[in-house]
Amino acid sequence: MTRSVIELPVHAEDRRIARLAALAIGLTLAEAALPSPIPGVKPGLANIVILLVLLQHGWRAAAWVSALRVLAGGLLFGSLFAPGFWLSAAGALASLLVLALARHLPQAFFGPVSLSVLAAFGHIGGQLALAGWWLLPAAALIKLLPVFAAAALIFGTVNGILVTRVLAASTPDRRQSAPCTPP
Numbered sequence: 001m002t003r004s005v006i007e008l009p010v011h012a013e014d015r016r017i018a019r020l021a022a023l024a025i026g027l028t029l030a031e032a033a034l035p036s037p038i039p040g041v042k043p044g045l046a047n048i049v050i051l052l053v054l055l056q057h058g059w060r061a062a063a064w065v066s067a068l069r070v071l072a073g074g075l076l077f078g079s080l081f082a083p084g085f086w087l088s089a090a091g092a093l094a095s096l097l098v099l100a101l102a103r104h105l106p107q108a109f110f111g112p113v114s115l116s117v118l119a120a121f122g123h124i125g126g127q128l129a130l131a132g133w134w135l136l137p138a139a140a141l142i143k144l145l146p147v148f149a150a151a152a153l154i155f156g157t158v159n160g161i162l163v164t165r166v167l168a169a170s171t172p173d174r175r176q177s178a179p180c181t182p183p
Contacts, residue, residue, distance in 0.1 A: 025046070025068070025072045042155075044155050044159060054115075069092070097122065098121070113164060
């Protein structure tokens with residue numbers, strides 16, 4: 001009997017992505033424990049980690065952390081492949097696509113706060129697009145749009161300010177965040 005062993009090399013970046021994904025997953029779990037006055041409206045705490053990863057390690061690392069967070073969240077909440085999982089995945093994908101496009105915007109005008117707001121609008125846009133296509137009639141979504149848009153603006157701004165402060169604390173001599181690197 002021949003024993004087959006497959007060894008996958010583990011690199012430092014793999015470990016870093018795993019640590020950052022674990023942090024994002026932890027924030028997702030913590031956020032689920034927070035009461036929400038409006039169903040479906042959450043502060044998006046894990047998006048703080050995703051934006052930090054984007055600004056410090058690039059889009060590819062941010063995409064990995066985001067995908068791992070969505071998948072692990074689905075597993076941990078017992079909602080893997082349920083509608084909530086797909087809504088989360090649609091929001092994460094749309095947010096990442098918005099951030100990929102935002103790489104091409106002038107960095108002098110688009111820092112962590114504006115990127116966070118764009119990502120928040122992308123996230124809610126992706127979720128509402130999927131919900132409109134799959135779950136709810138368009139008329140119902142139009143009524144919800146102002147509430148979700150306000151939440152995206154508020155939470156995107158707050159999360160962006162937190163990212164700005166974390167970046168400033170980690171590199172006190174830097175005046176602006178690192179540029180978004182291509183994937």
